Amino acid sequence: MKYFLKRAGFMAFTVFAVCALTFFLMNVIPGGTAELILKHTLVGLEESATEEQLSQISSRYNLDDPLYLQFFRWVKEAVLRGDIGTSYIYKKPVLYLLALRLPATVQLAGASMALAIVVGVSLGIYSALRENRISDHILRIVTLFGVSMPGFWVALILILIFSLKLKLVPVSGYGNLENLLLPAAALSFHSVAAVMRVTRTSMLETLGQEYIRFAKAKGLPVWKIISRHALKNAMLPVITVIGFQMGSLLGGAVVIEKIFAWPGIGSLLVDSISARDLPVVQGCVLAIVTMFLLVHFLVDMLYTHLDPRIRYG
Amino acid sequence: MSLLEIKDLSIEFPAGENTVKAVSHVSFEIREGETFGIIGESGSGKSVIGLALLRLLPANAKVSGTVFFQGQDLLSLKPSELRKIRGKKISLMPQNPAGALNPVLKNGLQMEDVFEGNRAEKKEGMKKALKLMKQLFLRNPEKLCTLYPHQLSGGMRQRLTACISLSFEPEILIADEPTKGLDPEAKAGAVDIFNKIKTEYEKTMLLITHDLDLALEVCDQIAVMYAGEIVELDLASKVLSTPLHPYTKGLIRAQPRNGLVPLSGQSPSRIKLPEGCFFHERCRYSGFECSRKHPEIKNYKGGLIRCHFLSLK
16 A cells, blocks of 8 residues: 555656656747747738737736746646646647547557557567577568667558558548558557567577476476466566557657547647647646556556566555 | 386487587386486486486487387377376476476466366365375465465475475376485485385386485485496495496595595586597596597496496406
8 A cells, every 4th residue: 555655656746747847848949939829820810910919818828927937827727626727729628628639549559559469479479489480580570670660651651552552441530440450550560569579588588497397397288388387477578568668659659640640649749739739738748648657557566466476565 | 127218318409510419328227116316417418318208308409219118109209198198107306496386376276287187187186286295294285375486485395396296196206406406404305205205105216316315315226427428327325335437436535425525627528529438538547448449338246337447346
């Protein structure tokens, strides 16, 4: 229990630190915020923005206050009333915008994660069992490409092949399973490769252990040796990597969503950054950080479940 | 009547462009009910023999020769047939109990591994196993089964692995350096266990060890190995009290209570074995013939010995 409290406190501090960093960094970017807000609200009338309108906007959002005061006010509202601000552009509460966009991101990141785990782990085991045979070498070369190619490039290649040439799936869109296929594949390609490589290594190490030989000496069939004795031991480093991949998935989602016009918080974040819509940026970062921390917490809990020797306290 | 008949067993491992000759042309028989010991210094090939009998060596090992057990050659048996012998008819007591127990599985489950088939058979088997555990000086075995290996002491783990190896009532028990790494107290405990296995259960055993005290205590026959060959084979009492081969003499002199006189030199490289007798470089009686001609193993005074001089008669 004490551990959980400590852990929760640490997570809260991390969230706070990330929010503070985002806030101040966003304000360091050159360009007047009030001006940018105006430009995004008055489409086509950008030239006619007057000094008067600028100061009006500045005072409405308290943009002339010192930064620490602005940040302090934001934190106070967030903690006391659960209000993390209102979008400058959409004029809607940030929480509402997040609620609208979050399901799409969770769907994409979840599908990619599932792909990374299922495909990565099973290919990793297969590769370990066929160590140094042809199929193992082929898989290892493919995964080398996988970990080396950036996600956005993979996305463009996939669109080129499967949408434009073969016309199997739509280029972009949201809602159907076929819309999900390409973004999930592009996003998870790197993670599948990373998970596979670590599964292979970890599995090979585990299979060389003495308890595996003893299990063989007991007369167990191969599948039982793998499923009962090897898998649980080999999974520790794998779930560590999966936890870290979650971070890169959420980060990668920002770009991939933009490419596939996927209506998640990634594309919301990119749009908000260019519009200097600070509250929304803040909200997106908050959501992503929280998801990342929760996944890592889950991973740590899984450790104790997988290996009884690990105890927190 | 011999229960296990090993003929012309050779084991080689590829090492780059060379091959390491771990065991060359070893033949011996184990009679029913007897305890056969193999002694020799580290790297003499004794453990490899134990593993080869159950085909537990890594896949790159080249094993030739025959191992007859109940009319079947273990080395050419189908894997599915071999599984029926492993752990059931011939079981292995592993070298390092701490490593042989899977750290993430409960002791009970690891014990159950040996019993296949339906639930009732498993239950019946476990009942017998629990009884056996009690007899092997393990108190409160039911509770032990719900614990993990890291919660046991070294001696307890040793006894637990002994129980696992014995629980299916195998016809032959291969014990691979059972006293390696144990403190003197646990060693004395191990001697008790083996005496018990021998006298009460009347098991046939192959005991691989470099612990000469243990060998003298429990073995009926002893084979002394050097550089992958048997150099002397006779009744245990004869080998250990009136050794013939210079190497055996050296081994006995190197015992702490015999003055701890180390054998000079090192055992030869197994990639390029010396011409003549493999031991001649370290042998104090070495003569002209010893560096030219490799000695054959010969009958002498009821035992077997591999020495040109039959060790000076």
